[in-house]
Amino acid sequence: MPDASWPVLAPLLQAATAGRDLLDDTLRRLGPDAVTAALLAEIGEVEHDVRLDLHFDGVTTSHLRTGADLVVSLDLADAVRTLYGTERRWPSLAVSTPSAGLDEGGVGAWFRARRDYPAAVEAVLTALRPPQEDLGALAVRFGSDKWGDLHWYTQHYERHFARLRTEPVRVLEIGIGGYDDPDSGGASLRMWQRYFRRGLVHGLDITAKPGVTGPRITTVQGDQSDAAFLDALGTRLGPFDVVIDDGSHLNDHVRTSFHALFPHVRAGGLYVVEDLQTAYWPSWGGAPDGGAGTSIGMLKSFVDGLNLAEVAGPRVNGGYVQRNISGISFHHNIAFVEKGLNAEEGGPEFLRTLC
Ligand SMILES: C[S@@+](CC[C@H](N)C(=O)[O-])C[C@H]1O[C@@H](n2cnc3c(N)ncnc32)[C@H](O)[C@@H]1O
Incomplete structure (x- = not known):
């Protein structure tokens, strides 16, 4: 729509x-x-x-x-x-x-x-003014699998999204649901629409979803592995307060989407990656050790990026991603990346060699 x-x-x-x-x-x-x-x-x-x-x-x-x-x-x-x-x-x-x-x-x-x-x-x-329900109840009501089916994500979402609940947020979720059926899916978009009473909610799916509608919901057809498309989408619909990747869960798609869309997340916003179990599954492009090249390997590398200013040797500025991640939280199969300036100074030279 x-x-x-x-x-x-x-x-x-x-x-x-x-x-x-x-x-x-x-x-x-x-x-x-x-x-x-x-x-x-x-x-x-x-x-x-x-x-x-x-x-x-x-x-x-x-x-x-x-x-x-x-x-x-x-x-x-x-x-x-x-x-x-x-x-x-x-x-x-x-x-x-x-x-x-x-x-x-x-x-x-x-x-x-x-x-x-x-x-x-x-x-x-x-x-x-409908009664304010928690996300677990909303997930059940709208039929999202984010709670009580395959996953138990809403407790984590509640914790990270509570401060945004009454803000006029812009949300983008990759993966509308319903796969190749144009009239099915949209459970989580409806859940977000109700949770964020002042939020504008966008869904992106490889399949067009004309049957998924709502007063503050729009859907876009596109491929999350197409970085140029995602960049244009971010320019058109962003900046976003929240981006959620619940799409193909293929490791290279997750990495491509993150790098294309993270610049379109507002400072203070969050980028969420669901279903990180695929990072350990080779047939999904993962590796048993969740190492470099996997989605969780990318997220783990951001932990070192947070502390880049403390790395010994010549002072490095880091890239865009390193300079703009202010926090990361990992839970079972889901991670929340907080966007914010990572510009604190490192410890002084004399402290580094004190011991
Ligand atoms: C798990 S479902 C999303 C469920 C939905 N977020 C919810 O919680 O109700 C995954 C969706 O991702 C879509 N998808 C798969 N590959 C994609 C790609 N390359 N780009 C965009 N969407 C994709 C599928 O069509 C499917 O509808």
Whole structure:
């Protein structure tokens, strides 16, 4: 799917946490209709027979079940803040039943119509602000194998991604799933979309995936072993806060993808490599010792890169990768590479020869 709607979504996600003047200006610049369309795509079906009236700049538009008697009214900017903001908040809202008059059914009918008010408000608010679930629960809900099937990755993802959860992140995952079926896959993209409520989520797969869609999901067809293609992709869609390699898991593909995409990761972002078991399997391009030439061999070499400033002999600057990795974490079959300046000074010369 093309990312044609993101010229609206990207600024909206940023403006949702800004002051009200800036948010209102953004809504005017993007156009309330485009903003409303993005908001409705996000909330999807609401499980209540309710009409949603959105107000902005003195204009009211009606949505969801427009024929319903029960109307929940929201200020558009406030609805955007509830959807994409970082605090749990109540938007300013009003509920009404314009068609329930005293003349039809008397006082009893008038009161009965109001019994549904809390449920209607709850349905709209839950659609705007679904409960925050942990990644394990989301993996199960969306059918991702990142937890509870072949792998137990979500505990590690939680730990490394928690600080990014409420940020307007850009995520790229290599490997959408479903292999050569264009309509299947996307489990983890849906999981990330829900986990990162303000995140834009891109998936890359060798197979086109027109059937994998979502309000903040786009899919791209391409080969992760094609460095020039990945570089162009990074220029077009990045910089990324998170890149996850869950593609072919062939060792030379993993290495090529890392070197092509790591420059497109933002400082403070993370590059994740899954399924590192293939580094030990010769038929996948690995070696039993996980040495040079394997995916884990590449990652292990970055550990020495972290401490390059301490290496004896003439001071070396290191390459781009060495100068821009600030941390690495290894867990069973998965590694997280943190992007950040690796520019600390090494120990002074006299200390090196003290003992
Ligand atoms: C394990 S699945 C991804 C699962 C998905 N990330 C999830 O967690 O739901 C691996 C995917 O990588 C794709 N793939 C295989 N080789 C590839 C390549 N060279 N470039 C891009 N994608 C590739 C496959 O088509 C498959 O859909």
